[in-house]
Amino acid sequence: MISAAPSRRAVVTAAAATAAVLPVATASRAGADTGPAFHHGVASGDPLPDGVLLWTRVTPVPGAVPGSGAGPAVAVEWEVAGDAAFSAVVARGTVEATAATDHTVKVDVRGLAPDTAYHYRFTAGGVRSPAGRTRTTPGADSAPANVRLGVVSCANYEAGHFAAYRHLAARGDLHAVLHLGDYLYEYGTGEYPAEPARRHEPAHEIVTLADYRVRHAHYRTDPDLRALHAAHPVIAVWDDHETANDAWREGAENHTEGAEGTWRERRAAAVQAYFEWMPVRASIEGTTYRRLTFGRLADLHLLDLRTFRDQQVSGGAGVDSPDRTITGRAQLDWLTSGLSASAARWHLIGNPVMISPVAFGSVPAFLLGPIAECLGVPAGGLAINTDQWDGYTHDRERLLRHLRDAGISNTVFLTGDIHMHWANDVPLNAATYPLSPAVATEFVVTSVTSDNLDDILGVAPGSLSVLASAAVRAANRHVRWVDMDHHGYAVLDVTEERAQMDYFVLSDRADPDATSALTRSYRTLDGRQRVTRADAPVA
Structure with missing residues (x-):
């Protein structure tokens, strides 16, 4: 039995419509080709009842490619929202990306509601990352259906x-x-x-x-x-x-x-x-x-x-x-x-x-x-x-x-x-x-x-x-x-x-x-x- 197999274009198009998945970062200001960029997407992992780990990698300048050890430190803002439009932001903060960690960023967000879907994104130098969708796990004393x-x-x-x-x-x-x-x-x-x-x-x-x-x-x-x-x-x-x-x-x-x-x-x-x-x-x-x-x-x-x-x-x-x-x-x-x-x-x-x-x-x-x-x-x-x-x-x-x-x-x-x-x-x-x-x-x-x-x-x-x-x-x-x-x-x-x-x-x-x-x-x-x-x- 063949499933309704989504094409690569269909997945990217549908995801872009819900701000869940985008293939590359979108610039929100002119000149982004010489400033920060999010070429490697976003990720989340290790969900908990009250939190989740968020990840991205920012390229602060074009020469700061992975493994180079080059590039300046850059402030990276992050935000988590209950909706894809980010009209209901529930958590936000700022973290620094440096060459010491290959300009990767990991944020251990806490204080979220259990068994709940959230949307998240990052911003550096006015450039916004793709948006991701994540989900917390059920509460410790809950009885989820599945x-x-x-x-x-x-x-x-x-x-x-x-x-x-x-x-x-x-x-x-x-x-x-x-x-x-x-x-x-x-x-x-x-x-x-x-x-x-x-x-x-x-x-x-x-x-x-x-x-x-x-x-x-x-x-x-x-x-x-x-x-x-x-x-x-x-x-x-x-x-x-x-x-x-x-x-x-x-x-x-x-x-x-x-x-x-x-x-x-x-x-x-x-x-x-x-x-x-x-x-x-x-x-x-x-x-x-x-x-x-x-x-x-x-x-x-x-x-x-x-x-x-x-x-x-x-x-x-x-x-x-x-x-x-x-x-x-x-x-x-x-x-x-x-x-x-x-x-x-x-x-x-x-x-x-x-x-x-x-x-x-x-x-x-x-x-x-x-x-x-x-x-x-x-x-x-x-x-x-x-x-x-x-x-x-x-x-x-x-x-x-x-x-x-x-x-x-x-x-x-x-x-x-x-x-x-x-x-x-x-x-x-x-x-x-x-x-x-x-x-x-x-x-x-x-x-x-x-x-x-x-x-x-x-x-x-x-x-x-x-x-x-x-x-x-x-x-x-x-x-x-x-x-x-x-x-x-x-x-x-x-x-x-x-x-x-x-x-x-x-x-x-x-x-x-x-x-x-x-x-x-x-x-x-x-x-x-x-x-x-x-x-x-x-x-």
């Missing part, structure tokens, strides 16, 4: 266009958009994929602070990404490509110590640029793990699975060691204690890499290499993906046993990374499932653009991947569905009775005007801990 989130991950600029963002930006029914990581990629041009659909900047692999700033800025030149940020608050966590592929505590697969500086220096540069350019509040130890609430209906626990993890092992040796961690002990304690203390009906966990155990050994041998390439792991002897929770089974067992022993139901893992759509039960013991129970469920969203199995094989969707999908499901009875072929996004809707994920796929990642189609819907009912197929998407 929470609806767009869900995305893995957006490689060179692999295609961001039509998934355009389709989400056009929806007026979302409370927020959850980005599960790989917001950008660190590679040089032509490294991944080998034949770019378009080219990012800088052309070389990003290593320094200036590099990461330029790459973030170049992503924000994409009109669909700007439209997404201007239309909805974005709740984001990082995975590995925000720094380098297969990152861990002291290094990464795609980092060469010495030739590319030290890992500590490179990671610090990537983290600084990320918090400058993303509408994200830094939490404990400058990471992205934190918790947001949606009244008594749902808590959203957001994980950082790169900063504290041990190095990935090759093959399967050592994956069960109690000395190995993917979360770090402090973060796992924070998660388990937060789950126990929560009074919410649903426990949503923003989980950058898959927690469900998956054995790939039954997949036909000629497909193991392409699947490993899709997963970004070494191809030799692929049986499990040790970059996922499968490589850190002690942490997974501790978390899942906690859910069982504490009687915590309605836990839903929301996952990215793997460039495929999945719907899974999460068993405590996969070997004896379904005789042994599931203790949670998992909805995995495919990539916005990054390579899927059919991209790597160079075949049509639904051909060779059918063999791999069938083999995975036969060997992993808790996997209810997997789509290895498509790019797209998902929409999660949570009510007291159920949590449902509607999965959408795009017609062609290389087409900036790609259409969107609903492909499947899966849900888990209150108290069940099992995934079942839904007959229809959420209205």
Whole structure:
């Protein structure tokens, strides 16, 4: 079923009419081409019942381009209103943009009403930014009828266009958009994929602070990404490509110590640029793990699975060691204690890499290499993906046993990374499932653009991947569905009775005007801990 697919022009035109999304800043005085400009749009994120984080980047003079370290400080006024015409301004203030933060601006606005839509904008030197729309979360003691989130991950600029963002930006029914990581990629041009659909900047692999700033800025030149940020608050966590592929505590697969500086220096540069350019509040130890609430209906626990993890092992040796961690002990304690203390009906966990155990050994041998390439792991002897929770089974067992022993139901893992759509039960013991129970469920969203199995094989969707999908499901009875072929996004809707994920796929990642189609819907009912197929998407 093809949705009523908005064109890029339609999205921009409609948004301009409501002052929600504009492709570039509009000048309100003569001579703005030599003065301040807002070339990178606006954004909001991390909504609270009484506030939200607002973001923009101002170019004070033409030479003060991202990553340059050049340009004077400039005063930036901000305002928040209850209407698109800004006739009912409820909050305003002034902040300074300086070269020290790449002339980015972040304002943590408080004192707003819960569960309310607002409009916001910035002004510098008489030049006004595009306007954005945001929304606060429900009050702590409220009982909202539903929470609806767009869900995305893995957006490689060179692999295609961001039509998934355009389709989400056009929806007026979302409370927020959850980005599960790989917001950008660190590679040089032509490294991944080998034949770019378009080219990012800088052309070389990003290593320094200036590099990461330029790459973030170049992503924000994409009109669909700007439209997404201007239309909805974005709740984001990082995975590995925000720094380098297969990152861990002291290094990464795609980092060469010495030739590319030290890992500590490179990671610090990537983290600084990320918090400058993303509408994200830094939490404990400058990471992205934190918790947001949606009244008594749902808590959203957001994980950082790169900063504290041990190095990935090759093959399967050592994956069960109690000395190995993917979360770090402090973060796992924070998660388990937060789950126990929560009074919410649903426990949503923003989980950058898959927690469900998956054995790939039954997949036909000629497909193991392409699947490993899709997963970004070494191809030799692929049986499990040790970059996922499968490589850190002690942490997974501790978390899942906690859910069982504490009687915590309605836990839903929301996952990215793997460039495929999945719907899974999460068993405590996969070997004896379904005789042994599931203790949670998992909805995995495919990539916005990054390579899927059919991209790597160079075949049509639904051909060779059918063999791999069938083999995975036969060997992993808790996997209810997997789509290895498509790019797209998902929409999660949570009510007291159920949590449902509607999965959408795009017609062609290389087409900036790609259409969107609903492909499947899966849900888990209150108290069940099992995934079942839904007959229809959420209205």
